[in-house]
Amino acid sequence: MIDLGPHAVFIVGAYAGVAVGLLGAVLWVVLDARRVAARLAALEARGIRRRSAGSPAP
Amino acid sequence: MSLDVAAKRPNWFARLANPGQFLAWSRPLLWPLAGVTALLFLAGLYFALFDSPPDYQMGETVRIMYIHVPTAILAEGVYVLMALAALGTLVWRHPLADVANQAAAPLGALFTGLALISGSLWGRPTWGTFWEWDGRMTSFLILFLIYLGIVALWRAFDDPSRAGRIVAVFTLVGALDIPVVKYSVDWWNTLHQGASIDLMGDRHMANSMLLPLGLMTLAFGFLFLTLYLVRIRTEIFRRRLATLARQAAGATP
DSSP: OOOGGGGGGHHHHHHHHHHHOOOOOOHHHHHHHHHHHHHHHHHHHTTTTOTOOOOOHH | OOOOOOHHSSSSHHHOOHHHHHHHHGGHHHHHHHHHHHHHHHHHHHHHHHHSOOOOTTGGGGGGHHHHHHHHHHHHHHHHHHHHHIIIIIIIOOTHEEEEEEHHHHHHHHHHHHHHHHHHHHHHHHHSSSSOHHHHHHHHHHHHHHHHHHHHHHHSSSOOHHHHHHHHHHHHTTHHHHHHHHHHHHHHSSSOOOOOOOOSSSSSOOOHHHHHHHHHHHHHHHHHOOOOOHHHHHHHHHHHHHHHHHHHHHOOO
């Protein structure tokens, strides 16, 4: 690992903050997509379909 | 009398943005986009942290630039995209335009927040302060608040079609802040430095710094694109879900 000098705490803090934000966003986007897809699949499994059925699966 | 069949065929833009067709063409793109994003981040982080020199003035803290500048570019770029989507809602009443606005808003807010945090952590060792109420930082904080306002507006309405037009007007009014953010460093004497990348001017960055900055900007851009496509797909499915739920409620005796 490189020597980040006397201001290492600011550099590491900035990278860690951005990493946490991005990973959190990825997790939120993926889980939200899965939750909506599961609810849609559950409704369709009950036989409730759009009038223009035949759309691609989530 | 003859029918012009070709004229009735939807043009490429209509096919691109039709919700049903969007779902079809976007699905096979998601994994390749995620792969390209991961590779770009690996390469960008390698050059940003291990194979680029310290700055002659800022020293090692220049490495914060490789995450601060891309997030700041996306903060402004995503808003421009949302403003175009708002025009699509108000002028052309395009079916996917308000979905495009709604899907982008939380991502834009995230990038703006990350640019503010990384900029603040860069400012402390460079300027001796985390924050200064100068033109660039203040207008950027206003951009963050505008994003939060748009996210809150979307959540305030049950019917997305009603929310769409109101949010579109709000988005276009908020777009006035974008040129202020962009040119604040030129209009006022700010603590914040001028543009880091000035391709047309005479300020040139060393290639050893331009490479990690370019790679990281591409990595953040591809990450946004990947998440954005997934968010748009999710919003389309969420609206279908709401329609089906109403349909199911109506069918129940």
